[in-house]
Amino acid sequence: MSSNTDSTATTTPHIVKEELLASGKWVMLEKTTYVDPAGNTRIWETAKRTTRQSNTEADGVGVIALLKRTLHKDCVVMVKQFRPPMGCHTLEFPAGLIDEGESAEAAALRELKEETGYKGEVVGVTPVTCLDPGLSNCTTQIIMVNINGDDPENIHPTQQLGEGEFVDVILLPLDEFQRKVDELMKKEKIVVDSKVYIFGMGMAQAFFKPNELPVLKQ
């Protein structure tokens, strides 16, 4: 087993100061002064959301929602929408920011209902995870949700979208998830969220090669 630990690393890296460079309604840019593991003082440019709530560590939630219906394959509920920072449509799990005083679980069920119309039940919660740590301190919790598709409330789901929100709901069968995502990418100009693509790789591994270790196979 080799180690990549730098032998010149003698200092515990830490933040010295954070100075605001610019701020908008939703996002701010900071100049972060920090000490690296070799003891050198350095600068980093950091983006942060202005909306993070004081009572929670995560900015938002992502929802892996499994729609279960009699005589249908289990499907993952996905959303497609135009994302201005990307300048194109993306394929994502339903997601959104956590409101003041709201738990991650409650935010997940609310966002799922708003974006897709489905009423779900929480079956799992991840710890707080980072999203793009080289750019920002943005964090998310991924909430696993089951949807009883036979429940009358879920037979004709109606979205509750806010002003300026345009979200298409796409159902992808769990056992063909990666193939369907690849098909969509070939058919339309969309960018797939990395969490979604990695979930698909994991599902393909679990369904088709459960006893193979992917890292050993090339």
Ligand SMILES: Nc1nc(=O)[nH]c2c1ncn2[C@H]1C[C@H](O)[C@@H](COP(=O)(O)OP(=O)(O)O)O1
């Ligand atoms: N970075 C953002 N710029 C904006 O101009 N507006 C933004 C940003 N992030 C969020 N929002 C707005 C858009 C919605 O009106 C609200 C709530 O977003 P939410 O649904 O919670 O999150 P997403 O689905 O991930 O957009 O905030």
